[in-house]
Amino acid sequence: MSSSASAAQELPGGRERRGAMTMAELLELPPMVNVTTAARALSIGKDTAYKLIKSGEFPVQVIPLGSTSKVATASLWELLGVRR
Template sequence: MKGLTLAELQQLPATVDLLTAARALGLGRTKAYELAKQGEFPCRIIRVGVAYLVPTAELLKLLGVELPVDNRRT
């Protein structure tokens, strides 16, 4: 599974599916689901029905990636 570039990481939505988070962390599908089921995935997981969602802000923090700050006032 190919990792994500910095530009791709910075464009992620508020939450991502488990496989996208795993890809960002360099984990394979099987290992990601195994860790999620054991409650040992390296960042918080939100369970929505049968889906696993990962908050992007927490994923980026784990990776040490800061989002660009938009200082424009609306």
């Protein structure tokens, strides 16, 4: 594995790596992501993301699934100007 391993890798204990998401990481996202991943893509904290979702002000499409929420990657890409 090269020293430029993907920043999207999970850290020990199930923790996610923090920091800005690279274009390569954005392009590798699955069709729907969790709120933490969407927040990272938007360079905001997950607490802020959840507050925005609760207030109806989150800037991209949120899909409620029972007690959790997912975010449509296509909406993230559109907001961020990502073209495939």
